[in-house]
Amino acid sequence: MTQTEILAKMQTVFDDVFLDDVKVTPELSANDVEEWDSLLQISLVLGVEKAFNVRFRVGEVEATKNLGEFADLIQKRMSEGAKA
Template identity: 70%
Template sequence: MKQAEILEKMQEVFDGVFLEKVAAKPDLSAADVEEWDSLMQISLVIAIEQKFRVRFRVGEVEAARNLGEFADLIAKRMEP
């Protein structure tokens, strides 16, 4: 699955988690969204793990600097 396809599916998660509209684009980071705090981060990771049927190790998600890198991590997890 390509990064653009993953970001489209991440948008569905964002629409269900955030109160305000947040566009899932590659350069987006938590610092860009006022509502995105540590509790929101946990909610997002859980929702994304469920949506993509993947699991992340502790620290993996935090190492991603933006959604593009996070999408790449999801793609890597989805490889057979």
């Protein structure tokens, strides 16, 4: 999956979690969305794990700065899953 494809799929997860419409872009981060707090982040990560069938390691999602980096992390974990 390309970063663009991953971001498009992330949009469906965002639509299920946010009340307001949030447009997924590579530059977007939690600071840009009022509703997006540390608690909502939990739901978001679990939703992403479910949608992409991946499992992140402790602390690594927190280290991503924006959705572009998050998408790259998803891609990395997906390719590992494919090898295993």
